[in-house]
Amino acid sequence: MPRWELGSADRLKQAAMELFREKGFEDTSVVEIAARARVTTRTFFRYFPDKRDVLFAESEGLRAGLVARIRQAEDVTNPLHTIVRAMTEFDWDAMGGRDVQRHRQAVIAANPELLERDLIKHDDIAVEFTGVLRERGVDPDTARLAARVGIQLFFTAYESWLAAPDDADLAAITGDLMSRLASIVPIGA
């Protein structure tokens, strides 16, 4: 029998998610989260750098996975296409299931502090994408633009996908947005 229960990090994540949904992010203290997970406050901060980050524990793996896809993509002659394709083909259903993602998204959207963290995580991904594209020979300015626009386009699609019924097709949504983008990018300019 171990001296303590196993899986403190998982219990903390679950406790935090529950409390954030029950009483909101601001009205939940780290002390409460830790108590529900049956550990001390200090232990919380050993697993997560701050209160917000408990909702973003998987983001490093996500970023690494996406970057690997870009790095291994067959061709990057059209970097925007490469990025959106790589992100679309990612196995999002492995991120805890649709409803888990919906709940997480709802909590984030309801709290500016969490939204800030979400945005910078996306920005981190964009920065890494930019670097990989440049390594693969894409013009620096084009790489940065493609990374940023690609991320915006994809996560816009991702939101719609989460909001849609379970049988919605993510690829179809990204494809639709790509068409819309093509229709509003000034062709002649």
Add this chain to the structure above:
Amino acid sequence: MPRWELGSADRLKQAAMELFREKGFEDTSVVEIAARARVTTRTFFRYFPDKRDVLFAESEGLRAGLVARIRQAEDVTNPLHTIVRAMTEFDWDAMGGRDVQRHRQAVIAANPELLERDLIKHDDIAVEFTGVLRERGVDPDTARLAARVGIQLFFTAYESWLAAPDDADLAAITGDLMSRLASIVPIGA
């Protein structure tokens, strides 16, 4: 003679900027900022909701100004063009001068906490743009995409503009990025 010096907010802003540049954002406490501005800590929080926001005091005016431009734009048949054009024509030199903006940008870029705040301010602008475009009859999904992509494109250009010599032309840079975007948006898809 007033009981206190006038312009506490301005003194706080300047003191904060000085200290952030001298010793960094994290190593500067609100107590120090307030002391240099010759007020108490409590007064700091009467002018700014939190420590980060002291660098974003002008952002509300910026957002309002940009939104007004979108609202008054002659035509929105190409929302992406409308947005980028409106932002490009904004009087950025009125925001305190190039060097002030460069210093501000440098401080923000050096601190993730400030970058988070910067990103959510951009996001706020995107949300408002989306609303205005929809009011003006743009399809909801297209409006959101155009707002987000337009903001990314413009601020990417803005960064380059700040990094460039003083005689650089912002419109030329945004135009260049628009061309690059046109070249990587899959035409046939």
Add this chain to the structure above:
DNA sequence: CACATGATGTCGCGCCGTGACATCACGCTA
């Protein structure tokens, strides 16, 4: 059986941000 390991607890601290109340120069009005 002794010891290193590693996760957790305990304690103290500085900083952030806020509510409540006090202070007091200024301007207005009788």
Add this chain to the structure above:
DNA sequence: TAGCGTGATGTCACGGCGCGACATCATGTG
């Protein structure tokens, strides 16, 4: 001129966040 309201600031107390330092103790390893 005396009085009064206003508004910016100060003062105080407090809860929450996040971290450094050290103690505790089950496990497993020799």
